[in-house]
Amino acid sequence: QKEVEQNSGPLSVPEGAIASLNCTYSDRGSQSFFWYRQYSGKSPELIMSIYSNGDKEDGRFTAQLNKASQYVSLLIRDSQPSDSATYLCAVNIRGNYQLIWGAGTKLIIKP
Amino acid sequence: EAQVTQNPRYLITVTGKKLTVTCSQNMNHEYMSWYRQDPGLGLRQIYYSMNVEVTDKGDVPEGYKVSRKEKRNFPLILESPSPNQTSLYFCASSQGDSPLHFGNGTRLTVT
Numbered sequence: 001q002k003e004v005e006q007n008s009g010p011l012s013v014p015e016g017a018i019a020s021l022n023c024t025y026s027d028r029g030s031q032s033f034f035w036y037r038q039y040s041g042k043s044p045e046l047i048m049s050i051y052s053n054g055d056k057e058d059g060r061f062t063a064q065l066n067k068a069s070q071y072v073s074l075l076i077r078d079s080q081p082s083d084s085a086t087y088l089c090a091v092n093i094r095g096n097y098q099l100i101w102g103a104g105t106k107l108i109i110k111p
Numbered sequence: 112e113a114q115v116t117q118n119p120r121y122l123i124t125v126t127g128k129k130l131t132v133t134c135s136q137n138m139n140h141e142y143m144s145w146y147r148q149d150p151g152l153g154l155r156q157i158y159y160s161m162n163v164e165v166t167d168k169g170d171v172p173e174g175y176k177v178s179r180k181e182k183r184n185f186p187l188i189l190e191s192p193s194p195n196q197t198s199l200y201f202c203a204s205s206q207g208d209s210p211l212h213f214g215n216g217t218r219l220t221v222t
Binding site for chain 1: 213
């Protein structure tokens with residue numbers, strides 16, 4: 001079983017709709033959770049970090065963490081074509097700076 | 112400006128010719144890491160460093176060397192590059208529980 005799992009997609013969403021990206025993790029002791037966006041050939045850039053159960057909102061982005069169910073999700077409201085990218089979930093499982101990465105979900109926003 | 116600087120951005124070389132990819136950060140971060148990214152394989156960690164003079168293997172260390180003689184620099188060394196090391200490489204740094212900051216990447220081609 002992979003430690004951090006994401007659906008590889010592609011996930012196709014109409015412009016203006018809500019895109020929902022999901023990530024599950026295996027270690028119940030995980031403390032820190034991150035969502036990165038990566039355009040093709042570019043470096044990953046941080047979208048959201050979340051450390052406690054519940055929702056965290058930043059503009060059009062909302063991260064949701066449920067430690068009991070071991071998942072973290074990212075919602076993108078009012079999706080724009082510029083949101084088309086691969087979204088990477090990263091989890092600090094071992095509590096020592098080390099991040100475990102999901103394989104990423106490719107998101108396509110259709111105009 | 113806080114940043115991680117990698118050089119060069121693009122590098123084409125021949126099998127067996129030693130090369131170094133430099134990485135420098137100006138945020139006084141303790142933790143630094145090298146990743147490679149290949150289509151369909153996601154981010155794979157090569158080496159990481161928790162602090163000066165402390166380095167450890169990641170998931171794919173074969174064929175690579177690193178050093179951490181000063182806090183800001185973490186060069187990646189390929190003593191005898193081979194075509195299977197053709198990839199997109201990223202350096203990253205962080206401090207404590209903070210998110211990873213990535214460099215812009217180095218696209219390496221070994222012929």
